Amino acid sequence: MEQQEHVELLRKSGLKVTPQRLSVMNVIMEAGEHFKAEEVYKKIKRTEPSITLATVYNIFRSLNDNGIINSFEVDGTTWFESNLDAHANLFCEKCGTIEDVSIPENSSLLEQFSLDGRKVRSASFVLKGLCARCSKNSK
Ligand SMILES: [Zn+2]
């Protein structure tokens, strides 16, 4: 995704376009990747020494609240990703990485939750096991 698209995403959500927000988005919008706030903070600090971890957390919160990114928790650690499609996140218990696992297209998984007709806005599923690489290596 290009810088200009990030600017438009922020504007559409009514968020102010700031250099720090754009720096965070440049990192987080990478497709298929999952990030912890600390990792993103360390990456950005190299080019923007004035940024603080609290600022990064605040930016993540506002992006998440506006549906630009998705967040989920594994064992008390919060992860962020730009993949908003319904999918499950597989936490590898060996190497600690996250892998996207798609939910079959016609799956009625979300419909299984009875909310008396209320709509599910978002869902996050965390699976635990081995990522593709660790699973291959352990054979
Ligand atoms: Zn692994």
Ligand SMILES: [Zn+2]
């Ligand atoms: Zn994911």
